[in-house]
Amino acid sequence: xNKPLRRVAVFCGLLVLALLVRVNYVQFVEADQLSSDVHNxxxxxxxxxxxRGDIIVDGxxxxxxxxxxxxxxxxxRTYTDGPMWAPVTGFASQAYSTTMxxxxxxxxxxxxxxxLFFNRTVDLLTGKxxxxxxxxxxxxxxxxxxxxxxxxxxxxxVVALDPRxxxxxxxxSTPSYDPSSIAGNSLxxxxxxxxxxxxxxxxxxxxxxxxxxxxPPGSTFxxxxxxxxxxxxxxxxxxxxxxxxxxxxxxxxxxxxxxxxNIPCKKxxxxxxxxxxxxSVFGKLGDDVGLKDMVSxxxxxxxxxxxxxxxxxxxxxxDTTMTPDHLAQSSIGQFDTAATPLQMAMVASAIANDGKLxxxxxxxxxxxxxxSTIAQTTPTQLSTPLSPENAQKLQSMMETVVSSGTGTNAxxxxxxxxxxxxxxxxxxxxxxxxxxxxxxxxKTDQGSPVAVAVVVEDASANHADVSGGGFAAPIxxxxxxxxxxx
Amino acid sequence: MSSSNTTTITSVGAPNRRxxxxxxxxxxxxxxxxxxxxxxxxxHGSVPAGLAEYGLGLGLLAGIAHLLVRKFAPYSDPLMxxxxxxxxxxxxxxxxxxxxEPRLGAPMAPNQLMWSALGLVLFGLVLFFLxxxxxxxxxxYISMVLxxxxxILPVFFPPVYGARIWIRLPGIGSLQPGEFAKIIIAVFFAxxxxxxxxxxxxxxxxxxxxxxxxxxxxxxxLVIWAISLLILVFETDLGTSLLFFxxxxxxxxxxxxxxxxxxxxxxxxxxxxxxxxxxxxxxKVRVTDWLHPLALQNGGVTETAQAMYAFGSGGLFGSGLGQxxxxxxxxxxxxxxxxxATVGEELGLAGLMAVLLLYALLIERGIRTALxxxxxxxxxxxxxxxxxxxxxxxxxxxxxxxxxPLTGMTMPFLAQGGSSVIANWALIxxxxxxxxxxxxxxxxxxxxxxxxxxxxxxxx
Numbered sequence: 004x005n006k007p008l009r010r011v012a013v014f015c016g017l018l019v020l021a022l023l024v025r026v027n028y029v030q031f032v033e034a035d036q037l038s039s040d041v042h043n044x045x046x047x048x049x050x051x052x053x054x055r056g057d058i059i060v061d062g063x064x065x066x067x068x069x070x071x072x073x074x075x076x077x078x079x080r081t082y083t084d085g086p087m088w089a090p091v092t093g094f095a096s097q098a099y100s101t102t103m104x105x106x107x108x109x110x111x112x113x114x115x116x117x118x119l120f121f122n123r124t125v126d127l128l129t130g131k132x133x134x135x136x137x138x139x140x141x142x143x144x145x146x147x148x149x150x151x152x153x154x155x156x157x158x159x160x161v162v163a164l165d166p167r168x169x170x171x172x173x174x175x176s177t178p179s180y181d182p183s184s185i186a187g188n189s190l191x192x193x194x195x196x197x198x199x200x201x202x203x204x205x206x207x208x209x210x211x212x213x214x215x216x217x218x219p220p221g222s223t224f225x226x227x228x229x230x231x232x233x234x235x236x237x238x239x240x241x242x243x244x245x246x247x248x249x250x251x252x253x254x255x256x257x258x259x260x261x262x263x264x265n266i267p268c269k270k271x272x273x274x275x276x277x278x279x280x281x282x283s284v285f286g287k288l289g290d291d292v293g294l295k296d297m298v299s300x301x302x303x304x305x306x307x308x309x310x311x312x313x314x315x316x317x318x319x320x321x322d323t324t325m326t327p328d329h330l331a332q333s334s335i336g337q338f339d340t341a342a343t344p345l346q347m348a349m350v351a352s353a354i355a356n357d358g359k360l361x362x363x364x365x366x367x368x369x370x371x372x373x374x375s376t377i378a379q380t381t382p383t384q385l386s387t388p389l390s391p392e393n394a395q396k397l398q399s400m401m402e403t404v405v406s407s408g409t410g411t412n413a414x415x416x417x418x419x420x421x422x423x424x425x426x427x428x429x430x431x432x433x434x435x436x437x438x439x440x441x442x443x444x445x446k447t448d449q450g451s452p453v454a455v456a457v458v459v460e461d462a463s464a465n466h467a468d469v470s471g472g473g474f475a476a477p478i479x480x481x482x483x484x485x486x487x488x489x
Numbered sequence: 490m491s492s493s494n495t496t497t498i499t500s501v502g503a504p505n506r507r508x509x510x511x512x513x514x515x516x517x518x519x520x521x522x523x524x525x526x527x528x529x530x531x532x533h534g535s536v537p538a539g540l541a542e543y544g545l546g547l548g549l550l551a552g553i554a555h556l557l558v559r560k561f562a563p564y565s566d567p568l569m570x571x572x573x574x575x576x577x578x579x580x581x582x583x584x585x586x587x588x589x590e591p592r593l594g595a596p597m598a599p600n601q602l603m604w605s606a607l608g609l610v611l612f613g614l615v616l617f618f619l620x621x622x623x624x625x626x627x628x629x630y631i632s633m634v635l636x637x638x639x640x641i642l643p644v645f646f647p648p649v650y651g652a653r654i655w656i657r658l659p660g661i662g663s664l665q666p667g668e669f670a671k672i673i674i675a676v677f678f679a680x681x682x683x684x685x686x687x688x689x690x691x692x693x694x695x696x697x698x699x700x701x702x703x704x705x706x707x708x709x710x711l712v713i714w715a716i717s718l719l720i721l722v723f724e725t726d727l728g729t730s731l732l733f734f735x736x737x738x739x740x741x742x743x744x745x746x747x748x749x750x751x752x753x754x755x756x757x758x759x760x761x762x763x764x765x766x767x768x769x770x771x772x773k774v775r776v777t778d779w780l781h782p783l784a785l786q787n788g789g790v791t792e793t794a795q796a797m798y799a800f801g802s803g804g805l806f807g808s809g810l811g812q813x814x815x816x817x818x819x820x821x822x823x824x825x826x827x828x829x830a831t832v833g834e835e836l837g838l839a840g841l842m843a844v845l846l847l848y849a850l851l852i853e854r855g856i857r858t859a860l861x862x863x864x865x866x867x868x869x870x871x872x873x874x875x876x877x878x879x880x881x882x883x884x885x886x887x888x889x890x891x892x893x894p895l896t897g898m899t900m901p902f903l904a905q906g907g908s909s910v911i912a913n914w915a916l917i918x919x920x921x922x923x924x925x926x927x928x929x930x931x932x933x934x935x936x937x938x939x940x941x942x943x944x945x946x947x948x949x
Contacts, residue, residue: 004868005860007743011876012856014739018883019849023842025892029800030838037801040783042790045802045814075814 044075049113051076051097056112056135056372058092058104061144064137066092071187080105085181087151090160090174090211091142091365093314094182099196103211103314104138104366105182111136111369111377118378122371134372141170141367141380146453149485150175153478159459160212160344163482166352166444166451168382169361171312173455173482174345176212214316217341218458221427222471223440224336225285226350226397229273231292231300233393238288241273241396251283253290253331260286260331263426277400278408280424282335289334290327297334298323303388304360305349306342312363319346336427344456347442352454354397355421355444358389401443410441412476415484419446422479424471436461441475445483453486455479505928506567507559513571514555518548521578524810528586531811537585546602547578550609561616562925566858569924572851573917576902577605577910579844582810583831584905587824590816597824597905604907608914615918622922626866629680636674637716639666644723653724654897667729668899668912671736671881672919675873678737682744683866690745711757713737718761727765727772728884728896732877734758739876740869743859772894779894792818792827796889799830800841807837824905826897829889844903845886852879855920861927871923874916 029037039046055078057064065088067081076097082088093103101109110116114123114135123133143163150161154177163173184195201207210216232238238245249269250259260282262268268281276284289297301321302308310316319342325333332338345363353360362385369378389397401421404410410422422443439461444454457475522544529537537543551574558565585598619625625632643653643666655663682689692703717730738754766772778784778793785791790798795818803813813834818827833841855875862868881898888895899909 004743004746004865007746008856008860008868008872011739011743011872012853012860015852015856015876015879016849018879019845019852021892022845022883022886022890025887025890026800026833026838026841026845029797029890030803030833030841031805033797034801034804037798038804040798040801042783042785042794043798043802044790044817045798048814 047097048075050109051078053114053133053135054078055080055095056114056137056370058088058112059137059139059370060088060091060142060147063144071097074188076188080182080186082181082183082186085183086179087147087175089179089182089209090176090213091140091147092182093211094185096182096185096187096192096196098188098192099185102209104140107313108138108366108369112138114372118369119371122373136372136377137370137374139367139370140365141165141172142174142365143172143486145485146173146482147175149173149481150457150478151177151179153457153481154459157459157461157474158206158212159457159461159475160216161455161457161478161482162213162344162348163453163455163486164348164352164361164363166356166361166454169352169363169385170367170382171363171365172453172486174213174365176210178206178208180208211314212458213344214312214314215343217317217319217343217346218438218440218460219340219427220336220342220347221425221438221440222280222282222336223347223350223423223425223442223456224334224340224342225277225280226354226401226423226442227301227304227306228285228289228292228297228334229277229397229400230304230354230389230393231297232273232288233396234300234389235292235296237292238273241400244270244272245276245284245288246270247276247281247284247287249281249283251287251331253286253328255326256328258328259283260335274400274403277423278403280409285335286331290331292334294323294325294330297321297330300388303386304353305346305385310345310349310363312345312365314365316343316345319343336425344458346456347440347458348454348456351421351423351442351444351456352451353386353388354394354401355446355451355454356394357391357450358394359387360385398446405443409470409472410443410476412472413441413443413480413483415445415480415487415489418483418487418489420444420480420483421446422476424476426470439471439474441471441479443476443479443483445487447487453483455482457482505564507555507563510558510567510570511555513567514551514574517571517575517578518544518551520575521547521582524579524582525585528582528589528810531809532586532589543581543602546606547574547581550574550606554609554612557613557616558921561620562921564928564930565921565925566854566928568854569851569917569921572847572854573902573914576844576847576851577608580828580900580903580905580910581605583828583903584824586811586835587816587828587831589811592819593816593823600907601905601910604910605914607907608911611911612914612918615915616922619919619922622867622870622919622926623864625676625870626680626683629677629684632673632677632680636670636677639670639673640716640720640729642666648724654726654729665899665906665908667726668906668908669915670729671732671877672874672912672916674733675736675740675870675877678740678873679866679869682740682869686744686865689741690747714757714761718765722765722769726897727775727894728881728888728898731758731762731884731896732880732898734761735880736873736877740873743872744865744869766894775894775896779891782891792822793891793895795819796827796830797891799834800890803834803837803841805838807833807835807840810835822897825899826885826895826904827889828904829886829900832903833890845882848878848882848886848901851875852882854924858920858924858927862923863927867923867926871920874920878913878916 054068058066065083068078071079080095093105095101095105112135114133146163150173161175180199185192199209250261252259262282266279268283306319306321309318322339329338333340362383364380368376371377398421405413405420405422409424413420413422425440427438439459442456444451457479459474526536584601588596588598642656646656717734720730741750766776782797783794799815815831815834852875859868859871885898885900887893899906901913
C-alpha cells in the first residue's frame, strides 16, 4: 500500500503548494491593487489616521484637526473661517471625499505623496508617526475678507489676481458653507450634507462660483473686443471718432443693437464708447474685426479652455462659429458668450500687466512637515494677448471709465484705478435678474499689484437697480484697498 | 503491499523523541504567549490582564498532554502535539484579538479556551482507553450508522447563515456533527476497505486501459457519492460533501492501488459539482462570488471582497497583530471561516505561509504515520484522517483566499468553534496512537537455538 500512499502524499503536497502559490499571488502580486482599491475602506481609514497637513494663508493655517471617537476615522478636519475660505480649501470629509485644494493636493496633505518619501522614511526610522505636508497658498487674507464681506448676503463671486505673477489673492463665492460641518461621518454631517445639496438648497452653496460657474460677461467683454480691434489694426486711435450708427443693425438681421438709456454713442470714439458702454459701437467693432480674430483674441485671454490653478476651473466660452449678428451680440458679452469670474480677472490682469497674461495659480509652495520646501511655483506667462502699447491704450480707456464713466464707485484716492462695468442680461428676453459685473485693476509706481473681477447675481435686488457700477464696483474697491494696504 | 524496506523507522532502537517533543512544546506555548502580549500592546497599549493566566493555562494543558503522551504513547510522533498546540494557541490569540472589536459580537475566546481544554480531555481519554487502534475495526458498521446519523441530524434543525450543519442542544449550545462524522467515517472506510480491498482491486475487467470494477463493488462508491450530494442539497454544505467524497476516493485508491478509482471519483464529483453548482441557489451565489470576488452587491462590498482587501492590505509582512482592519469583513464568520483573513492581514504573507506550512507539516507527519504503520487498517485509518485533514485545510484556505469557491468549513484548531477543536484533538490522539504502534520497537527475536550449534569448518 505504500506506493499509493506516496502518491497521496504528493497530491497533498500539491494542494498545499497550490495554496502557497495562491496566497503569494494575492498578497504579493495583487497586493497593491487590492490595498488601494476604491472600495477598500482601509484607504479612507488611512487617509484620516493621522492629522492632515495644513493649508496656509499669510503664514497662518486656515485648517486644523480634532480627534473623533466612535469611528474608524481618527482625525477630523476643522476649518477656521470655513465659509470664507471654502472656495479655496474645498472640504476633506470622512464621508464625502475631498474637493478643491483638499482634493488636488490630497496626497501631499495626507503625506502619501512620493515627494515626501524621504521624510516618511526618516519618520519610519525615528519612530515618528506619518505626517502630512503643508500647502502654502498665494492668497491674501485681508483681500479675501474684503471680498467675502463685500459680497455679504448677496449671491456672487470675486477673484483677485496679482497681474505681475498670476498669483490668486482672493477667491470668494457666496452663498458659502462651512466645510467643518461635513468633515466627519456622523449623522449630523449627513444631515448637513443633504441640506447643502442643490436639490434642497437652490442656491447651491457648495458651488465654487469663482471657478466653476460661467456667467454671460455682459459689457465687461467689450474689453476683449477692444483688445481685438487694437491688436488686428481695425482701430488704432482710441480717441478718433468711429463710423458707427446708433442703433447698429448687424448684417443678416433686422433686429438692431440698442443702447441702454440716453447715451452719446453715435460715432463715439473707443474711449467714449467704453466710458458709456455703447452696445452699438462694440457690436459693430466685433463684426469689423471678424470672427477669426475675435476668437483668436478671446482664446489668447484664456477663453474656451479650462484653467488649472491647480484646481480646475470651468472653461469660459466664446463660440468659434457664428453668423455676423450673433458675433455682434457676442462681442458685447451676450448670446453664447460665458465667462468665469477667474476668466474676467485674467482679462483685467493681462491689460494691467501691459499685455502679458500670467498663468493664475493659488499654491505658492508645498512644504514638508519639517517646513522644508518640496515644490515652489514659479510664475509663468500663459500668452500675450496685447502689445504693450495697445495694453496702455486700453488701460487709459479703463481709467477713464473709473474717473468719469460708469465705474466711479471704484475710485480710490491717490491710486490709479481702471475698470469696466457690466450688466449682463439673463434669461430669455432679459426676464431673469441681470448679473452685475465689475472688472478692474489698481496701479502703483511698481506696476499693477491687483486685478479684480466681481460678479453679483442678486435676486433680491430691484431689477432696474442692478448695475455693475452700483453693486460690484464697491466690492472691487474694497478688495483693491485691502491689497494696497489702504 | 510492498515488502521492501520503505518504512521510515528501523525495527530496533528507535529513540522515542519525547524530549524533542517537550522542547518543541516550549516554543508552541511561548509563541502564542508572545503573540498575545503583542496583540494586547497594539490594541490597548498595555500587556493584556489575562496574559499570565493564559500562558499558565496553555502551558499546563500542553504539559498535561505531554505527560499523557509520555505515559500512554511513548513512541508516538514528536511533532504533532507541538504543532497542534501552536495552532490552537495562535487561534485563541486571534479570536481574543477579534473579540476586542465591539462590532463583532460577544467575546468568544473564553469559550474557545474551554472547548480547547475539553478537546485535550478527549485527547487524553482517547490515549488512555484506545490502547490499540485495531480495536476500532470491530466497530466498522456501527461507525457507518453513527456517521450517517450525525450527518443527517442537522437536516432537522433550522439553517444558520444558509447552511444546515448545526444541531442545537438545549443547555450545551450548537454542535457541528460533521466534524465528528469526519473521524467516524474514516474508521468505517478503513474497516470496510480492509475487508473488501482484494475484491475491489482484482475482480475487474479491463476497458480502454482502465480497470472497471464490478457493479456490486462499484455500488458503495455510488452510494457514498449520492449521500454526499444529498448532504450538499439538503444542508447546502459544499465543504462537508467534498471532504467525505475526497476522503473515500483517497482511501479506496490506497486500499486497491487502482488508478481507475481516482478517474471515476473525479468524473463523478465533477458531474455532481456541476449539476449542483448550476441549480442550487446558495452554491450558485458562492460560485459567482468566486468568479467575481470584487463585484459589488446591492451597491455594497461583499464579504468575499472584504477578505480579498484584507489579504491585499496585509502585504508581505502584515500590519502587526491587532493593527489590521479585518473586522470590516463583519458578521460572525470573521472569527471562524474567515480567521485566515486576519492572519493574512496582520501577520502578512510571511505569517500566512508559516501557518500553512504548519498545517503541511502536520499532514506530512500523518502520512508518514500511514507509511510507517504495519497493519493495513492502521495505514488506511491514518491516511484517511490525514488526507481528510489536508482536504479540509485546502478547502477552507482555498475558499477564503479565492482559489476555489468558498465553503462553510473551519480551519482546524485556528478557527473559533467548539465541535471543530474537540474533534481535531481526538483526531490527533488517534494519529498519535497509530504512530506509537508503528514506531514501537519490535520485540527482539528470541535467541535461536541453532545459532550455537552450527560450526564453521575451515578447510585447509
